[in-house]
Amino acid sequence: MGEFKHKHSLGQNFLKDKGVLAKIIDSVDVKEDDLIIEVGPGQGALTKFLKLFKANLRCFEVDTRVKKYLDSFEDEKTKVIYNDFMKVDLEEETNDINYKDLYVIANLPYYITTPIIEKMISSPLNVKAMVLMVQNEVADRLSAKPGSKDYGAITVYLNYYYNVEKLFFVHRSAFDPAPNVDSAVIKLSKKDSELELKDKELFFKLVQDSFKMKRKNIRSNLKGYDLDKIAKVLESYGLDLTVRAESITLQCFVDMANELSK
Ligand code: SAM
Numbered sequence: 001m002g003e004f005k006h007k008h009s010l011g012q013n014f015l016k017d018k019g020v021l022a023k024i025i026d027s028v029d030v031k032e033d034d035l036i037i038e039v040g041p042g043q044g045a046l047t048k049f050l051k052l053f054k055a056n057l058r059c060f061e062v063d064t065r066v067k068k069y070l071d072s073f074e075d076e077k078t079k080v081i082y083n084d085f086m087k088v089d090l091e092e093e094t095n096d097i098n099y100k101d102l103y104v105i106a107n108l109p110y111y112i113t114t115p116i117i118e119k120m121i122s123s124p125l126n127v128k129a130m131v132l133m134v135q136n137e138v139a140d141r142l143s144a145k146p147g148s149k150d151y152g153a154i155t156v157y158l159n160y161y162y163n164v165e166k167l168f169f170v171h172r173s174a175f176d177p178a179p180n181v182d183s184a185v186i187k188l189s190k191k192d193s194e195l196e197l198k199d200k201e202l203f204f205k206l207v208q209d210s211f212k213m214k215r216k217n218i219r220s221n222l223k224g225y226d227l228d229k230i231a232k233v234l235e236s237y238g239l240d241l242t243v244r245a246e247s248i249t250l251q252c253f254v255d256m257a258n259e260l261s262k
Helices: 018-026 045-053 066-073 090-094 110-122 136-142 153-161 200-210 228-234 251-258
Strands: 037-040 055-059 079-083 101-106 128-133 162-170 183-190
Touching: 018 153, 018 162, 018 183, 037 045, 037 090, 045 055, 045 066, 045 101, 055 066, 066 079, 066 153, 110 128, 110 136, 128 136, 128 162, 136 153, 136 162, 136 183, 153 162, 153 200, 153 228, 153 251, 200 251, 228 251
Parallel strands: 037 055, 037 101, 055 079, 101 128
Antiparallel strands: 128 183, 162 183
């Protein structure tokens, strides 16, 4: 790594454990006519392994200092775009490629984990699967089941679109420099069909509001809503208004939103 001065503010912890890199690659079945988006290639540790798929590859890196490490990866199928991933227009950056399925595979800069996932969810591009290195606690939150303390609004929101799986734990020593948190790799696989929602915006607001104050029950958090309708749906699940959001399943939230938009 020589003289390179890692920028902590950009989440620059580079993966050095080849076993972890190999496991990331093994978790997806990318074909040559697919497209992979990599966020934050850094010095190319993961990029090198992603190239083995021989698929189309678009890497987005904000730090131009790593250009000298990445130049040799570029060819007719691989391009590195030096820009802030949060600012790029993904459709524009990929519309020159004729691809079949789209994958996002990345060792994420942790300070923007949620914005990156949200950007992909709301993007018009149809992502088949994402394999992401995230902070271990975030992996637990995103893959939590109802009833667990880690289950939150983002869990419900994400589960609407994706099946979320925690693949494996990664110790901090797998990185250079070692961060002060452990990590985990998660896989988000797009669901074949989404649950039917009459009003998506209402659903997302309802979920957000339900978790507003973690220790409060649904009656308190959803004061401004039609509580009779909500109680009716909860009853069909054997619950009442004293329940907390952390115990409510995705399907129940969907039913509540559909009942409210009747
Ligand atoms: N992929 C490399 C690896 O596995 O070793 C580096 C991963 S490192 C955890 C995160 C990378 O994201 C860094 O290279 C950092 O410069 C880059 N990065 C940080 N913020 C970014 C942003 N807004 N847009 C694109 N890349 C960003």
